[in-house]
Amino acid sequence: xxxxxxxxxxxxxxxxxxxxxxxxxxxxxxxxxxxxxxxxxxxxxxxxxxxxxxxxxxxxxxxxxxxxxxxxxxxxxxxxxxxxxxxxxxxxxxxxxxxxxxxxxxxxxxxxxxxxxxxxxxxxxxxxxxxxxxxxxxxxxxxxxxxxxxxxxxxxxxxxxxxxxxxxxxxxxxxxxxxxxxxxxxxxxxxxxxxxxxxxxxxxxxxxxxxxxxxxxxxxxxxxxxxxxxxxxxxxxxxxx
Amino acid sequence: xxxxxxxxxxxxxxxxxxxxxxxxxxxxxxxxxxxxxxxxxxxxxxxxxxxxxxxxxxxxxxxxxxxxxxxxxxxxxxxxxxxxxxxxxxxxxxxxxxxxxxxxxxxxxxxxxxxxxxxxxxxxxxxxxxxxxxxxxxxxxxxxxxxxxxxxxxxxxxxxxxxxxxxxxxxxxxxxxxxxxxxxxxxxxxxxxxxxxxxxxxxxxxxxxxxxxxxxxxxxxxxxxxxxxxxxxxxxxxxxx
Numbered sequence: 001x002x003x004x005x006x007x008x009x010x011x012x013x014x015x016x017x018x019x020x021x022x023x024x025x026x027x028x029x030x031x032x033x034x035x036x037x038x039x040x041x042x043x044x045x046x047x048x049x050x051x052x053x054x055x056x057x058x059x060x061x062x063x064x065x066x067x068x069x070x071x072x073x074x075x076x077x078x079x080x081x082x083x084x085x086x087x088x089x090x091x092x093x094x095x096x097x098x099x100x101x102x103x104x105x106x107x108x109x110x111x112x113x114x115x116x117x118x119x120x121x122x123x124x125x126x127x128x129x130x131x132x133x134x135x136x137x138x139x140x141x142x143x144x145x146x147x148x149x150x151x152x153x154x155x156x157x158x159x160x161x162x163x164x165x166x167x168x169x170x171x172x173x174x175x176x177x178x179x180x181x182x183x184x185x186x187x188x189x190x191x192x193x194x195x196x197x198x199x200x201x202x203x204x205x206x207x208x209x210x211x212x213x214x215x216x217x218x219x220x221x222x223x224x225x226x227x228x229x230x231x232x233x234x235x236x237x238x239x240x241x
Numbered sequence: 242x243x244x245x246x247x248x249x250x251x252x253x254x255x256x257x258x259x260x261x262x263x264x265x266x267x268x269x270x271x272x273x274x275x276x277x278x279x280x281x282x283x284x285x286x287x288x289x290x291x292x293x294x295x296x297x298x299x300x301x302x303x304x305x306x307x308x309x310x311x312x313x314x315x316x317x318x319x320x321x322x323x324x325x326x327x328x329x330x331x332x333x334x335x336x337x338x339x340x341x342x343x344x345x346x347x348x349x350x351x352x353x354x355x356x357x358x359x360x361x362x363x364x365x366x367x368x369x370x371x372x373x374x375x376x377x378x379x380x381x382x383x384x385x386x387x388x389x390x391x392x393x394x395x396x397x398x399x400x401x402x403x404x405x406x407x408x409x410x411x412x413x414x415x416x417x418x419x420x421x422x423x424x425x426x427x428x429x430x431x432x433x434x435x436x437x438x439x440x441x442x443x444x445x446x447x448x449x450x451x452x453x454x455x456x457x458x459x460x461x462x463x464x465x466x467x468x469x470x471x472x473x474x475x476x477x478x479x480x481x482x
Contacts, residue, residue, distance in 0.1 A: 093409035141401035157394030160382035168334035
C-alpha cells in the first residue's frame, strides 16, 4: 500500500489583520496552507496568532514575537514569511507632523520587516520565501510623503541585503520586495473616490502571486524588488533592480 | 565713500562634535563662517551650540532643536545646514544585536537628518545648502551591516524627496547627500590598522568640498547623491543618481 504523507505548507503572515493580510490568509487557507498571523489583533481565519504589543520597543517586539513563534512552531520550519504590515501617512518638511508621521511609518513598516527577517533567519526552511512590503513611488523622491518614502526605501535596501551572501537567511532562501503603486483596498476606495481604479492592483492578484512564489513557482532571484503594475485591470510584474 | 557691508555666512553643523563635524567647524571658521554646532555635547570652536538630549524621542528632539535654533538665530537666516551625525554598527539577521544596532543607526543618522531638513525648511536662505550623510555601500545590499544600510538608504531617499518640487525647502535650496566609502578618521585608523588608507577620504577634503558648495561653487543639482571616492590619496566626486 502506498501512503502519501502530505505535509501542509506553513506560512507566517505579518500584518495578518490588515486589508491585504486578511486577503492573503484567506487565499492561502483555500490553497491548504497553515497560516500564522502576527499583528496587534487576532485574525480568526488564521490557524494561529501571535500578538504584537505596541507598548514594546523595537528590540522587545523582536524578542517577544520570535519567542512566541518558537512556542507555536515547536521546531517545525516555515515555507514562507510574508510581511504586509504598514500604513500610509504624508507630509513634507513644513508639515508640523512630518516627523511624527515618519516615526509611525518606520515603526509600522521597518520594525515589522526587520522582525520578519529575524523570523525567517531562525524559522524558515531551506529555499523558503521571505516577502517584504516596498512601494514603487519610493524608488524616487516622495516630497509629499517623506516619512513613508524613507521607510519604504529602507525596506528596499534591506531586501537587497537579504538577497546578498551571508545575510543570515537559510541556504537557498528567496527574499523579495513587492512594490505596488496603489492597492485596491476599501480604504483607498474610501479616500480616493474619484480615482481611476483600473490601475489599482486587486488584493487577490497580490495573494495569487505570493502563493505562486510560496509554491516555488515563477520566483524572481533573491534580492529582487518586484513592482506590481496594473493597467486596465491587468496586473503584471516588473523587476526594479 | 563706498562702504562694504560684509555679512558672515552662517552654517549649522549637525553632529559638530564628531570627528568629521569638528573638522568642518574648524574649516568653516578659517573661512570666516559663523557656525552653530548641534550635538549631544558642546564644541567650543563653534560660535554657538545647541544640545540634543538623548532622552528625548524623535519629535521632541525636533521640537527642542528647532526652538533652540530659533532663539539663537533671532530671525537671521542660514546659508547652510550640514548634517554629519551618525556612527557605524554591524550585524546580519542572525546577530542577536542586529535590531538593537539598527535602532541606534536610525536614531543617529535618520533622526538627525530629518531634523536637519526641518531646520533647513524653517531657517535656510533662498538658495541655501542642505547636506545629509549617506554612504556609498548602501546603494546596494549591505548584509554585514543591515541596520546601517537601511538608515543610509532612507537618507538617500530623503535627499531625493528634498530635491523634488514641494519639499518645503526654500526656493532654490540645494539638498545633497554625501556618499563616502571610508573616511580617514582616527577611529577608522584605530579599528582598521592594516587597511590601505590611500583609498580613504581625508576629512579636510570633505570640509573643503562642503565649503565650496556653501559658497555656491560647483554644486551638483539639488537631490543629487554625491559619492566621494579617493584613489591614491586623490579625492573625486561621482553623481550616483
